[in-house]
Amino acid sequence: MIKYLIFIFSFTSLVTISADAQKKTLVASASMMADMAENIAGDLVDVKYIVPRGQDPHLYKPTPSDVIMVQNADLIIINGLTFEGWIAKLIANSGTKASTKTITEGITPIQSSKYKNSFDPHAWMDVNLVQTYILNIKNALIELLPEHTETFEANFTTYSMKLKRLDSYIKNQIESIPESQRILITSHDAFEYFGRRYGLQLEAIVGISTEAEVQSSDIIRVHKVIKESRVPAIFMESTINPKILQQIAKDNNIVIGGELYADSLGDKDSPASTYLKMLKHNIDTIVNGLTRQAKAEGEKVESNTKFAYWSYVLLGLGFIIIAGFVIRKLNN
Numbered sequence: 131m132i133k134y135l136i137f138i139f140s141f142t143s144l145v146t147i148s149a150d151a152q153k154k155t156l157v158a159s160a161s162m163m164a165d166m167a168e169n170i171a172g173d174l175v176d177v178k179y180i181v182p183r184g185q186d187p188h189l190y191k192p193t194p195s196d197v198i199m200v201q202n203a204d205l206i207i208i209n210g211l212t213f214e215g216w217i218a219k220l221i222a223n224s225g226t227k228a229s230t231k232t233i234t235e236g237i238t239p240i241q242s243s244k245y246k247n248s249f250d251p252h253a254w255m256d257v258n259l260v261q262t263y264i265l266n267i268k269n270a271l272i273e274l275l276p277e278h279t280e281t282f283e284a285n286f287t288t289y290s291m292k293l294k295r296l297d298s299y300i301k302n303q304i305e306s307i308p309e310s311q312r313i314l315i316t317s318h319d320a321f322e323y324f325g326r327r328y329g330l331q332l333e334a335i336v337g338i339s340t341e342a343e344v345q346s347s348d349i350i351r352v353h354k355v356i357k358e359s360r361v362p363a364i365f366m367e368s369t370i371n372p373k374i375l376q377q378i379a380k381d382n383n384i385v386i387g388g389e390l391y392a393d394s395l396g397d398k399d400s401p402a403s404t405y406l407k408m409l410k411h412n413i414d415t416i417v418n419g420l421t422r423q424a425k426a427e428g429e430k431v432e433s434n435t436k437f438a439y440w441s442y443v444l445l446g447l448g449f450i451i452i453a454g455f456v457i458r459k460l461n462n
Contacts, residue, residue: 154274157199159206211234211249233263250319300410307420311359333355353378362419363387364379368396396411
């Protein structure tokens with residue numbers, strides 16, 4: 131009996147190991163894309179990503195372990211639009227046989243106003259455009275594992291609905307910001323798609339790549355916008371040194387409205403551990419920062435109203451007391 135149980139256990143273990151060994155591997159360039167892929171693939175594919183959470187993909191330098199990861203991949207998904215300037219060399223050096231899918235395919239990118247033939251890669255900041263991202267991911271997965279088409283289609287539909295709800299949530303949240311205050315100032319120009327979709331004016335210290343150097347003209351421009359528009363808060367980004375932004379806030383006597391996430395998801399225990407959470411955290415932080423002046427003014431008005439009310443009450447009581455005193459004097 132014991133030998134029989136051992137045989138069954140061993141056989142089951144071998145089947146499990148065999149199934150795991152046969153599981154296909156998808157490698158994404160960055161954590162946001164990996165999270166999208168996990169939502170479509172479920173547990174049918176082993177999803178990995180190259181740039182660790184919290185690191186800047188613009189400045190990332192691949193490691194030997196990245197070469198091995200890419201070499202063993204069955205499918206590679208990248209953002210493209212020069213987001214991962216190092217990825218082509220990494221793939222070539224790895225000798226991988228995996229197919230590579232650019233998941234921004236089908237999206238009309240925003241062209242850089244500063245550099246000819248250069249495009250803004252941060253299309254995932256527009257939740258509506260992520261529908262194209264996940265469509266491309268789904269199609270790539272179906273091509274990789276056609277026998278699981280039904281599952282991928284179902285997961286795609288579920289995640290697509292979540293994206294639509296998030297898109298509506300962001301639009302509704304934006305409405306709570308006074309129109310004159312809908313100005314988002316960040317470290318680098320990663321929010322153009324976000325601003326275009328949701329109606330925010332974007333100002334950044336550096337351009338679409340964090341590799342660009344800070345120009346004095348950009349700092350002067352940001353100072354001017356803050357003063358002329360009475361911007362109540364500016365925002366730092368999770369992957370960028372906030373030193374310059376902090377100095378700008380200090381010089382203008384305004385606050386840092388919070389930390390936004392753009393080029394990377396946050397750690398697993400952060401408020402931006404998934405793509406959906408990242409965008410929700412961003413809009414909640416932006417709204418809180420840009421409405422602080424309106425809230426402060428509202429509280430001031432409310433305080434003044436209460437003060438006026440109690441002043442009139444006390445004045446009325448004083449009048450009644452004086453009137454009563456005068457009447458008693460006259461009666462005497």
